[in-house]
Structures are given as structure tokens and as C-alpha cells.
Amino acid sequence: MSSDSDPKNRMGNAPAFKPLSRRLGKKPVIAAVNGLAMGGGCEFVVNCDLVFAAETAMFGLPEVKRGVAPIGGALPRLIRMIGLQRASEFALTGTPISAQQALEWGFVNKVVPVEKVVDEAVKYAAAIAENSPDAIICTRAGLRQGWETAAVERAVEITLEREFAELQKGENILEGLKAFSEKRKPVWKGSRL
Structure with missing residues (x-):
């Protein structure tokens, strides 16, 4: 059996995705998304506690367009976050969504102007830290x-x-x-x- 036929050696089990997507850490993780959050980047966002997006941000799981499955931990959480039908649409088509659509679906907490996205995330982090x-x-x-x-x-x-x-x-x-x-x-x- 070649190493390519062993699922444990394939890209889908890349350890880079495990730390955040399957994290058991104690501290809240807050994302400030400015730009594209596609593939693994989107999976990281799904696993954050709070997500703030710039008006220009885009989210997507385009893996299916390349013959790959997004298995970094986002799929089961997406179902609970946005529902089966929306999660299916999002993951099975590989079509990206805008920050506004992500907000409407409950994928992000707040959409703000691009120049304010980091400040907004820091503001919430400070409120939590109090x-x-x-x-x-x-x-x-x-x-x-x-x-x-x-x-x-x-x-x-x-x-x-x-x-x-x-x-x-x-x-x-x-x-x-x-x-x-x-x-x-x-x-x-x-x-x-």
C-alpha cells in the first residue's frame, strides 16, 4: 500500500487545521476578517467565538471545486450555526458569500467598514477582558x-x-x-x- 492510498497521509488530515478547528482552549477567539476567508481560512472563522467582518469580506468553502472536502472541523459546526440547508448550499456549491450575507445567516456577529474591523474586534475583546x-x-x-x-x-x-x-x-x-x-x-x- 503506497502512502498516497493511506488516508492518514493525505492533505485532508493536515495538522495545520486541527489546532483551531478542534481546539479545546479556554480563551475566547475573536476574528477580524478583512478580505477573503476561503477554504481553511473560512474553517478557522467558523470555529471562532466572535467574528467581525469588513464590508468587503468574503467567505467560502471552495474545496469541492477542486475535488477536496472541507474537513477541518467546520462542517458539523456550520450545520448548527446556519442550518442544514444553508450549510449544504455553502459547502456543496463552493460559492462564496458576502459579509452581509454571512451576517444575515448568523455566520458573523457584525459587519463594519474596513477601516474599523480590527478596532471593533479589539473593543469586544476589551469588554470581555473586564x-x-x-x-x-x-x-x-x-x-x-x-x-x-x-x-x-x-x-x-x-x-x-x-x-x-x-x-x-x-x-x-x-x-x-x-x-x-x-x-x-x-x-x-x-x-x-
Whole structure:
């Protein structure tokens, strides 16, 4: 058997796509898309937590036009994100969509002028960073579990068992509750989750 006939040696299993598309990281990933996000670039975008697009941005999975399948992790997530019919249209035709279409489909959070796309992403990153790092990690884990796990109850159980159990042991939950009762802004410590 030649190495070309072994699926593990083929381009479709390229390790370059695994880190983001199958990531289990704790920190939110925010994309600022300015230009083309095609193929692997589009798969990266699908797997981000928040996506901001310039008005001129375009998204696409043109792999089928070249005899390749987009298997970097985007397909199952696309179905949950935009529905089976839209995901099928998008992936099976290989036809790119505009930033506005991506917004209408729920593929991106916001479309802004090209000169503001990075600033918009940074603005949201700063808003997230103002919150408890432990709560961010736990909340993101719950969102990801709900997105990637078929059963809602199982997703909740996993999050409760892992991240929430650790969140309750940390200093930030106490600081957040104390600051709320004292009507002041919390002073967060680095996460230990």
C-alpha cells in the first residue's frame, strides 16, 4: 500500500487545521476578517467565538471545486450555526458569500467598514477582558459544550463537572459577589482554571 492510498497521509488530515478547528482552549477567539476567508481560512472563522467582518469580506468553502472536502472541523459546526440547508448550499456549491450575507445567516456577529474591523474586534475583546477570567473560561466552556455536544443536559453536566466546579473554588467568584453587594467594580485575579 503506497502512502498516497493511506488516508492518514493525505492533505485532508493536515495538522495545520486541527489546532483551531478542534481546539479545546479556554480563551475566547475573536476574528477580524478583512478580505477573503476561503477554504481553511473560512474553517478557522467558523470555529471562532466572535467574528467581525469588513464590508468587503468574503467567505467560502471552495474545496469541492477542486475535488477536496472541507474537513477541518467546520462542517458539523456550520450545520448548527446556519442550518442544514444553508450549510449544504455553502459547502456543496463552493460559492462564496458576502459579509452581509454571512451576517444575515448568523455566520458573523457584525459587519463594519474596513477601516474599523480590527478596532471593533479589539473593543469586544476589551469588554470581555473586564469580566472575571474564571467566569469567562467557565461560560465559554458551557457555550462550547452546548455547541459541540448533542444533548443539552449532557453539555450542562460536563460544564458543571469540569469548569464550574473549579470556578466555585476560585477567588474571583467571591470577589464578584462581594463587589456586587458593595456596589463597586470587581478587582479580578488571574485565572487558575
